[in-house]
Amino acid sequence: MTASRVRNGIAKARRLVVKVGSSALTSTEDGIDTARLDALVDAVAARVAEDVQVVLVSSGAIGAGIAPLALGGRPEDLATQQAAASVGQLALAHAYAESFARHSLTVGQVLLTSDDVARRAHYRNAQRTFTRLLSLGAVPVVNENDTVATEEIRFGDNDRLAALVAHLIGAEALVLLSDVDALYDGDPRSGSTRRVDEVTSVTDVAELEIGRSSSGLGTGGMVSKLAAARTAAAAGIPVLLAGALDAARALERADVGTAFEAAGSRLSARRFWLGYAAGVTGRLHLDDGAVAAVVGRRRSLLAAGVTGVDGDFLAGDVVELVDPAQGVVARGVVAFDAGELPAMLGRTSDELPEHLRREVVHADDLVPITRSIHDVT
Numbered sequence: 001m002t003a004s005r006v007r008n009g010i011a012k013a014r015r016l017v018v019k020v021g022s023s024a025l026t027s028t029e030d031g032i033d034t035a036r037l038d039a040l041v042d043a044v045a046a047r048v049a050e051d052v053q054v055v056l057v058s059s060g061a062i063g064a065g066i067a068p069l070a071l072g073g074r075p076e077d078l079a080t081q082q083a084a085a086s087v088g089q090l091a092l093a094h095a096y097a098e099s100f101a102r103h104s105l106t107v108g109q110v111l112l113t114s115d116d117v118a119r120r121a122h123y124r125n126a127q128r129t130f131t132r133l134l135s136l137g138a139v140p141v142v143n144e145n146d147t148v149a150t151e152e153i154r155f156g157d158n159d160r161l162a163a164l165v166a167h168l169i170g171a172e173a174l175v176l177l178s179d180v181d182a183l184y185d186g187d188p189r190s191g192s193t194r195r196v197d198e199v200t201s202v203t204d205v206a207e208l209e210i211g212r213s214s215s216g217l218g219t220g221g222m223v224s225k226l227a228a229a230r231t232a233a234a235a236g237i238p239v240l241l242a243g244a245l246d247a248a249r250a251l252e253r254a255d256v257g258t259a260f261e262a263a264g265s266r267l268s269a270r271r272f273w274l275g276y277a278a279g280v281t282g283r284l285h286l287d288d289g290a291v292a293a294v295v296g297r298r299r300s301l302l303a304a305g306v307t308g309v310d311g312d313f314l315a316g317d318v319v320e321l322v323d324p325a326q327g328v329v330a331r332g333v334v335a336f337d338a339g340e341l342p343a344m345l346g347r348t349s350d351e352l353p354e355h356l357r358r359e360v361v362h363a364d365d366l367v368p369i370t371r372s373i374h375d376v377t
């Protein structure tokens with residue numbers, strides 16, 4: 001593998017989010033694999049010793065709870081998953097605290113629900129917590145707060161959580177560590193596949209077969225890793241996907257796994273929140289002209305270009321803007337309640353009563369979701 005600008009950038013990052021998956025850390029029979037956890041902690045501690053700030057997003061709560069509760073395998077139902085996570089998270093946090101203590105490092109546990117990033121005020125609050133923990137020299141260890149997260153409010157997978165945290169803390173790189181050592185052009189369990197070295201554009205992943213997890217412990221598989229890489233890349237953060245067994249090399253030299261180049265510059269906190277983190281309460285359907293205006297020319301969305309409305313939102317909520325082929329092209333803050341819009345659809349400003357003559361979504365409140373590596377999954 002050749003050194004590259006993307007990999008050099010990742011290796012030089014002074015603030016990092018490292019995410020490790022369940023299948024790399026836990027097994028259904030033995031719970032937490034402490035040798036693997038120690039190796040990961042050693043790799044993180046080595047960077048911290050070089051004054052790199054690291055936030056660790058660790059899965060494995062459910063996996064770590066299976067053996068103590070004698071569940072035999074990953075539970076299917078939410079209540080048992082929550083019970084397993086409750087037992088497992090305690091064990092996981094304890095294991096990290098003990099392991100980091102070998103390096104005289106203190107850990108701080110941060111358990112987040114999607115509400116903590118979906119609401120703007122909560123987002124800022126989480127930001128403050130991380131900043132303070134890091135400035136005090138602690139290593140934040142993050143997981144989803146599985147014991148209270150219901151199906152509706154779940155992040156779903158920690159890859160996405162890690163991408164959101166990466167932007168939240170202003171990370172310069174995101175490292176996703178898994179049981180697989182890289183992205184392949186097909187599921188590596190299904191025969192001969194080729195490793196992908198670097199992803200710099202949508203065409204690099206367009207032909208790949210991207211599969212879900214079948215380790216029995218992981219949740220999102222490669223699908224969620226690609227989605228997370230897209231979110232981070234769109235926010236200006238490069239991503240390295242590598243094997244947990246290669247953690248030391250991944251964190252020190254970034255010369256393993258698959259590197260994803262960041263697309264463009266860093267989004268502001270508000271625009272990132274709007275585009276990727278905010279909770280969405282509805283959808284506006286756009287005609288082709290409105291899509292061209294909003295995405296192509298960065299104009300405000302007017303009622304004349306809206307063909308339909310879904311959801312029960314209020315003015316000030318975040319909604320998705322979809323094109324005639326049902327693809328999400330942008331997200332934005334809507335200026336009307338859902339109930340006000342149907343009577344306005346397709347009408348030009350001149351045809352609307354004066355009190356309704358304003359943009360449906362103002363250009364300043366709108367973030368286009370560009371076509372990217374995510375769309376192919």
Ligand SMILES: Nc1ncnc2c1ncn2[C@@H]1O[C@H](COP(=O)(O)OP(=O)(O)O)[C@@H](O)[C@H]1O
Nearest residue numbers: 021022023178184186187211213218219221222
């Ligand atoms: N194209 C692909 N390249 C690499 N891995 C893939 C691909 N498609 C599916 N996978 C599977 O995704 C798995 C990793 O996802 P997952 O089990 O959810 O990991 P984690 O627990 O680290 O989040 C790998 O073990 C691999 O079998």
Ligand SMILES: N[C@@H](CCC(=O)OP(=O)(O)O)C(=O)O
Nearest residue numbers: 022059060061062157158219
């Ligand atoms: N929050 C859950 C993990 C969810 C998850 O995304 O798992 P993984 O696909 O292994 O990263 C847990 O700790 O068990």
